[in-house]
Amino acid sequence: MDYSKFFSADVPSFLRSPVREIFRKVDLSAICSFAGGYPAAVTFPMADIPGLTARVLEKYGTKALQYGATQGVPELREVIAARYGVPVSQVQITTSSQQGIDICTRVLADPGDIILADNPVYLGALQSFKAYRANVMSLENYLRMAGDAPSVGHPKFIYVIPDFNNPSGRTMSLQEREELVRVARELDVLIVEDSPYRELRYSGEPLPTIRSMAPERTLHLGSFSKIFAPGFRLGWIIGPEALLEQIYVCKQCLDLCPPVFDQYLAAEFMGSGALDRNLEKTIAEYRRRRDLMVSLLEKYMGEGVSWTYPDGGLFLWLTLPEQVDTVALYDQALAAGVAYVAGSFFYTDGSHRNTMRLNFSFVAEEKMEPGIRLLAQLIAGRQVIDS
Amino acid sequence: MDYSKFFSADVPSFLRSPVREIFRKVDLSAICSFAGGYPAAVTFPMADIPGLTARVLEKYGTKALQYGATQGVPELREVIAARYGVPVSQVQITTSSQQGIDICTRVLADPGDIILADNPVYLGALQSFKAYRANVMSLENYLRMAGDAPSVGHPKFIYVIPDFNNPSGRTMSLQEREELVRVARELDVLIVEDSPYRELRYSGEPLPTIRSMAPERTLHLGSFSKIFAPGFRLGWIIGPEALLEQIYVCKQCLDLCPPVFDQYLAAEFMGSGALDRNLEKTIAEYRRRRDLMVSLLEKYMGEGVSWTYPDGGLFLWLTLPEQVDTVALYDQALAAGVAYVAGSFFYTDGSHRNTMRLNFSFVAEEKMEPGIRLLAQLIAGRQVIDS
Numbered sequence: 145m146d147y148s149k150f151f152s153a154d155v156p157s158f159l160r161s162p163v164r165e166i167f168r169k170v171d172l173s174a175i176c177s178f179a180g181g182y183p184a185a186v187t188f189p190m191a192d193i194p195g196l197t198a199r200v201l202e203k204y205g206t207k208a209l210q211y212g213a214t215q216g217v218p219e220l221r222e223v224i225a226a227r228y229g230v231p232v233s234q235v236q237i238t239t240s241s242q243q244g245i246d247i248c249t250r251v252l253a254d255p256g257d258i259i260l261a262d263n264p265v266y267l268g269a270l271q272s273f274k275a276y277r278a279n280v281m282s283l284e285n286y287l288r289m290a291g292d293a294p295s296v297g298h299p300k301f302i303y304v305i306p307d308f309n310n311p312s313g314r315t316m317s318l319q320e321r322e323e324l325v326r327v328a329r330e331l332d333v334l335i336v337e338d339s340p341y342r343e344l345r346y347s348g349e350p351l352p353t354i355r356s357m358a359p360e361r362t363l364h365l366g367s368f369s370k371i372f373a374p375g376f377r378l379g380w381i382i383g384p385e386a387l388l389e390q391i392y393v394c395k396q397c398l399d400l401c402p403p404v405f406d407q408y409l410a411a412e413f414m415g416s417g418a419l420d421r422n423l424e425k426t427i428a429e430y431r432r433r434r435d436l437m438v439s440l441l442e443k444y445m446g447e448g449v450s451w452t453y454p455d456g457g458l459f460l461w462l463t464l465p466e467q468v469d470t471v472a473l474y475d476q477a478l479a480a481g482v483a484y485v486a487g488s489f490f491y492t493d494g495s496h497r498n499t500m501r502l503n504f505s506f507v508a509e510e511k512m513e514p515g516i517r518l519l520a521q522l523i524a525g526r527q528v529i530d531s
Numbered sequence: 532m533d534y535s536k537f538f539s540a541d542v543p544s545f546l547r548s549p550v551r552e553i554f555r556k557v558d559l560s561a562i563c564s565f566a567g568g569y570p571a572a573v574t575f576p577m578a579d580i581p582g583l584t585a586r587v588l589e590k591y592g593t594k595a596l597q598y599g600a601t602q603g604v605p606e607l608r609e610v611i612a613a614r615y616g617v618p619v620s621q622v623q624i625t626t627s628s629q630q631g632i633d634i635c636t637r638v639l640a641d642p643g644d645i646i647l648a649d650n651p652v653y654l655g656a657l658q659s660f661k662a663y664r665a666n667v668m669s670l671e672n673y674l675r676m677a678g679d680a681p682s683v684g685h686p687k688f689i690y691v692i693p694d695f696n697n698p699s700g701r702t703m704s705l706q707e708r709e710e711l712v713r714v715a716r717e718l719d720v721l722i723v724e725d726s727p728y729r730e731l732r733y734s735g736e737p738l739p740t741i742r743s744m745a746p747e748r749t750l751h752l753g754s755f756s757k758i759f760a761p762g763f764r765l766g767w768i769i770g771p772e773a774l775l776e777q778i779y780v781c782k783q784c785l786d787l788c789p790p791v792f793d794q795y796l797a798a799e800f801m802g803s804g805a806l807d808r809n810l811e812k813t814i815a816e817y818r819r820r821r822d823l824m825v826s827l828l829e830k831y832m833g834e835g836v837s838w839t840y841p842d843g844g845l846f847l848w849l850t851l852p853e854q855v856d857t858v859a860l861y862d863q864a865l866a867a868g869v870a871y872v873a874g875s876f877f878y879t880d881g882s883h884r885n886t887m888r889l890n891f892s893f894v895a896e897e898k899m900e901p902g903i904r905l906l907a908q909l910i911a912g913r914q915v916i917d918s
Contacts, residue, residue: 145747145748145771145773147771147773147774150639150687150688150720150721150774151638151639151777152637152638152639152640152641152644152687153641154637154638154641155638155777155781158777158780158781158784159780160780160783161783164601164783164787167600168600182597182598183597185592185593185594185596185597186593188593188596188597190588190592190593190596193584193588193596194584194585194588197580197581197584198581201577201580201581205572205577206572206573206575206577207572208762209572209575209577209580209760209761209762209763210569210570210572210575210760210761210762211569211756211761211762212762213554213555214551239626239764239786239790240786240787242784242785242786242787243785243786246784246785246786250539250541251538251539251541251542252537252538252539253539254539254540254541257539268783268784268787271783271784272784275781275784300537300539301537333537334537360532361532369598373596373597373792374596374597374598374791375595375596375597375598375599375790375791375792376596376790376791376792377626377786377787377788377789377790377791384532384534386532386534387534387537390538390542390545393545393546393547394542394545394662396547396548396551396655396658397545397629397633397655397658397659397662398629398630398633398785399626399627399629399630399633399764400551400627400629400655400764401764402764403626403762403763403764403790403793404761404762404763404764405760405762405763405793406790406792406793
């Protein structure tokens with residue numbers, strides 16, 4: 145039976161995550177994977193879970209297993225509001241921060257609308273934007289096009305990961321943040337500030353969130369995936385109440401409410417101080433891994449290879465000599481036992497084929513040195529073939 | 532700041548759930564609520580949770596807190612496949628069966644498309660259909676219109692709850708199922724079979740699922756909300772692999788994967804036999820409640836009031852004398868301490884204002900008699916006013 149005639153007009157625009165496709169086919173434990181953005185299992189507060197579970201059952205009883213409010217359970221909204229200094233009415237819990245991106249896109253964008261995004265851009269965001277058939281471009285390109293042809297169309301929102309960007313590892317400077325807010329106000333567009341890594345800073349000083357600089361036009365997306373555990377699928381949106389009200393109604397259709405038991409676990413974890421204790425250990429772990437990866441790159445990578453130095457988050461970004469094609473290199477690398485994500489997947493035009501994203505949080509630490517050495521050899525070999 | 536200019540074209544079609552709006556404003560414990568579709572807290576396997584949690588942590592360790600596969604964790608897909616006699620490749624786990632409805636609509640329907648649905652229809656489904664700006668009509672109306680005007684348009688799918696319908700409490704007969712499948716094949720449309728209550732049968736014999744009668748064109752939606760606990764937000768879709776493949780890609784944008792910890796709990800609960808033991812108790816509990824509600828209706832309701840006798844599920848459907856308007860009666864009922872859902876909310880045209888949906892699973896059992904007595908008095912009083 146041919147099902148293609150049944151599909152909606154959105155379906156041909158669906159984009160598969162190349163990362164999830166890799167994970168579908170490859171046994172991660174058998175290779176050295178710098179692909180993906182999985183947190184290190186060692187950062188999960190395993191020892192806390194039985195106690196958290198017992199406390200949630202004791203405190204909330206059957207409420208913890210019942211349907212909950214669409215906005216999220218009050219206890220979780222309250223601890224988030226207190227931690228980030230906003231009123232509870234400005235907090236909506238989401239079933240993952242990916243849902244946060246998807247729901248913002250659904251509430252704000254129509255097919256053909258322009259969304260201005262980081263370039264390179266987070267793949268999960270690109271998937272949501274494409275699935276709604278939005279037209280994704282960089283702010284820089286838009287401003288140039290709008291200068292040349294003012295009829296290019298008005299953008300619906302700007303999407304950014306200002307802190308420890310996925311995939312680039314970059315952090316926006318204060319001047320860049322101020323400029324972003326200035327442009328957003330001038331264009332009169334909203335900003336979706338995706339902030340899953342902000343609490344994972346290993347060096348340097350925190351810069352103000354975009355939300356704090358433009359609260360009237362920013363939807364700030366938070367996530368428990370990197371500060372608690374991704375298996376609970378919980379995130380949040382902080383934003384103006386008038387925007388959250390439509391997001392709330394939309395969320396009724398999506399899944400009625402976020403997972404209730406998991407929300408109470410997260411509320412206990414954050415509210416009791418266990419999150420901060422665990423975060424300290426997580427930061428120490430990731431700082432060591434970042435430093436290790438940077439030192440390995442310095443040790444093994446040949447001339448013409450450069451990388452970003454991330455002050456936090458889970459990724460760094462490699463730029464290779466012009467002639468090295470990381471898409472062409474990929475199968476060879478996987479066969480040799482090392483995985484990465486080709487940088488061109490994060491560009492809407494498929495350009496920058498001489499770049500790659502490396503993750504330093506997931507791979508077993510003892511695999512990092514052989515993995516980077518192997519990668520350096522493959523790159524050097526490819527350099528010979530391709531030149 | 533006026534945000535309305537930022538919203539997508541879908542937003543004006545968003546429909547608020549009147550049930551969730553009631554729950555936002557009213558303290559449920561203070562009134563007698565026959566509104567909502569919450570399961571009885573007494574059916575939750577509270578005593579099993581600590582043991583399930585411990586077993587999941589022991590068996591799966593950090594995997595239980597990590598990101599999981601978009602299709603769901605293999606262990607849960609396997610127990611569902613075994614229980615319902617289908618290959619694992621035909622099972623997709625969803626983050627609630629509401630997400631199942633939403634994702635099917637997103638993958639199959641475009642704005643203006645016709646969806647043929649139960650009439651009255653489940654509100655959560657209506658919300659998803661409306662939010663995608665689909666044109667919802669009953670199969671009966673469609674066939675009549677198509678006979679009169681063949682240009683009426685081709686429907687995208689038929690949505691039905693064949694067992695213990697929400698809101699009507701009705702179960703489709705074998706002949707009705709056969710006729711539905713015949714028409715679906717003749718029109719060449721898909722069927723979305725929503726089946727959250729099927730395992731909750733209190734009397735009569737099970738009838739075949741629509742899926743078993745037309746596996747090539749049916750997406751069957753299941754739910755853990757009524758057989759485990761709704762706080763875990765887990766459901767599943769059983770369907771042809773070619774359809775699930777697009778649903779899988781769509782789900783990547785929605786939330787990457789269903790809650791992992793909760794999935795392992797559900798897999799342990801279903802796989803260990805604890806689900807079946809709990810289900811037996813749940814069925815006994817709900818059978819008693821259904822019988823109690825029916826006997827109370829017989830005792831208190833005046834002439835001209837009739838109701839469906841549900842063989843399972845959580846609801847029955849009241850039809851009052853023509854002149855009684857349940858929408859007009861609602862505020863008075865709430866003030867007097869009893870809640871229901873006006874039947875007209877389940878009709879796309881707002882008709883049938885002399886009907887209401889009553890839920891017998893959630894309200895405390897000792898409140899049922901005073902609640903039904905009060906409702907009968909209000910209806911009798913209204914009958915006098917309105918006539």
